[in-house]
Amino acid sequence: QKEVxxxxxxxxxxxxxxxxxxxxxxxxxxxxxxxxxxxxxKSPELIMSIYSNGDKEDGRFTAQLNKASQYxxxxxxxxxxxxxxxxxxxxxxxxxxxxxxxAGTKLIIKP
Amino acid sequence: xxxxxxHPSWVICKSGTSVKIxxxxxxxxxxxxxxxxxxxxxxxxxxxxxxxxSKATYEQGVEKDKFLIxxxxxxxxTLTVTSxxxxxxxxxxxxxxxxxxxxEAFFGQGTRLTVV
Numbered sequence: 001q002k003e004v005x006x007x008x009x010x011x012x013x014x015x016x017x018x019x020x021x022x023x024x025x026x027x028x029x030x031x032x033x034x035x036x037x038x039x040x041x042k043s044p045e046l047i048m049s050i051y052s053n054g055d056k057e058d059g060r061f062t063a064q065l066n067k068a069s070q071y072x073x074x075x076x077x078x079x080x081x082x083x084x085x086x087x088x089x090x091x092x093x094x095x096x097x098x099x100x101x102x103a104g105t106k107l108i109i110k111p
Numbered sequence: 112x113x114x115x116x117x118h119p120s121w122v123i124c125k126s127g128t129s130v131k132i133x134x135x136x137x138x139x140x141x142x143x144x145x146x147x148x149x150x151x152x153x154x155x156x157x158x159x160x161x162x163x164x165s166k167a168t169y170e171q172g173v174e175k176d177k178f179l180i181x182x183x184x185x186x187x188x189t190l191t192v193t194s195x196x197x198x199x200x201x202x203x204x205x206x207x208x209x210x211x212x213x214x215e216a217f218f219g220q221g222t223r224l225t226v227v
Contacts, residue, residue: 032214043117043204043221044155088155090216097143097208099216103154 003027004091006102015111019076023089023102026070032092033065034099035074037085044088048074079109114138115207117219124195124226131191132222134205140185141207145216146178149202161188195226 004025013019021035032051036044048063050056050072056063062075072091076083089102116135124130134144144161159180160168167180179191188207192199204221208214 034215036218041202041223043218046215046217049215092214097214097216098145098157098160101155101157 002102003100004089004102006087006089006105008103009106010108011105012108012110013079015079015081015109017079019079019083019107019109021074021076021087021089021105021107023072023074024070025072025089025091025100027091027093027100028067028070030067030070030091030093033063033072034090034092035061035063035072036088036090037083038088038104039085047087076107081109081111083107084109114209115205115217115219117205117222119222120220121223122225124224126196126226127194129191129193130195130224131189132203132205132224134188134190134207134219136186136207136209136217139207139209141188141209142185144182144188144205144207146180146188146190147204147206149204149221155204158190161190163188192224195224197226200224200226 006023035048037047038044050063050065060077064073086104086106088104090099118133142163146158147155149155158173161180161182163182169175182188205219206216208216
């Protein structure tokens with residue numbers, strides 16, 4: 001079992017709809033959770049960080065964390081074609097700052 | 112704006128030569144930086160952890176004599192690809208964690224290395 005798992009996709013969502021991206025992790029001791037967006041040929045860009053159970057909203061993005069289920073998700077409301085990218089889930093489980101990465105989910109927003 | 116700056120953004124070199132890539136944290140100190148490699152359509156692969164003032168920690172399968180890492184100051188880490196070969200052509204990315212309540216990792220712009 002991989003430490004951080006994501007569906008590779010592609011996930012195709014019509015413009016204006018809600019895109020839902022999911023991530024599960026194996027280490028119950030994980031403390032910090034991150035969503036990064038990576039456009040083709042570019043480096044990852046931090047979108048959201050979440051540290052406690054529940055929802056965290058930032059603009060059109062909402063991160064959801066459920067530590068009991070070891071599950072973290074990212075919702076993108078009013079999806080735009082510019083949201084088309086690969087979304088990487090990352091988990092930090094200890095104090096050495098090293099992130100454990102999921103393989104990423106490719107999201108395609110169709111006009 | 113960018114908090115981690117990586118240079119150069121792209122480089123083409125001949126087989127057998129060496130290439131140095133720089134990674135700078137711009138407005139914070141980074142005692143630790145990470146170097147990744149990413150091949151087309153694949154996920155990030157951690158190569159090594161760069162530690163200021165001490166030796167880097169390399170992931171299994173990464174040749175430390177080929178990928179030289181120097182972290183001489185709190186804001187600069189360098190990766191030197193020595194005796195580069197075409198199979199070293201890849202996208203190299205550095206990241207640095209910044210502690211702001213939580214610990215978030217910020218990435219440099221990446222370096223596209225092509226060895227011909």
